[in-house]
Amino acid sequence: MPTDNGDFLAHYSEKGLVELNFPGRHVNGDTQSKETMSAEIRAWYQITRAALHKMLAGERVDKLPPLDATGTDFQKSVWREMQKIPAGQTMSYGEIARAIGKPKAVRAVGGACGANPIPVFVPCHRVLAANNKIGGFSSGLDWKRKLLAREGINV
DNA sequence: CATCAAAAACTCC
């Protein structure tokens, strides 16, 4: 999946987008050409690519493919909560923890963010530490800063 | 399978 920032790699199941990888972390082996994909996945691919371009351009994304992220109940709660963060805004790990009803699970929230298989669409980059510090990012802090800058957020 | 220990992208004093 080519973008202005490199080639992303998407994984799909029968139910939707399972995983999205940043450029440079390619695990080759079981990639498929567009020709051998089902029509359904080709459609998702188009939507995914369009949404990705909008994200990288800092525009609001109106359409996303179905997401089929796998994880524990706790992780899915965290990811669901993060998807509710509007573009251009941030939350702290503590706020996420409160939002899912476990105010003291802040540390665990950090872990769930790190386990997020679909960065950008599940906007873990909009989650900062409590004192407005950048925290960490699984695919590199450069990406986090870049994505935040695109949305007009400065750290 | 059940249990235990250790670690984590945090927070608060």
Next chain:
DNA sequence: GGAGTTTTTGATG
């Protein structure tokens, strides 16, 4: 700096 909370993960019996 250091202690505290929750969850996940890998080792062990």
